[in-house]
Amino acid sequence: MLHPELTASATAREAAEVTARPFDAHLSANRMCEIGMDRATGRSYRSVLLALERATRP
Secondary structure, X not given: OOOHHHHHHHHHHHHHHHHOOOOOOXXXXXXXXXXXXXXXXXXXXXXXXXXXXXXXXX
């Protein structure tokens, strides 16, 4: 996170796949990954566990 160019380089392939088409949600199991992919793709990532909790609430 201190060197954004490293994150950009490391996520370039994944970011290209994610931005190539629309998705209903962008989920991650790791907060640091969420932040890195947010920055790399411009899409808003959130916790898969929080999304599952919200989807299964009565």
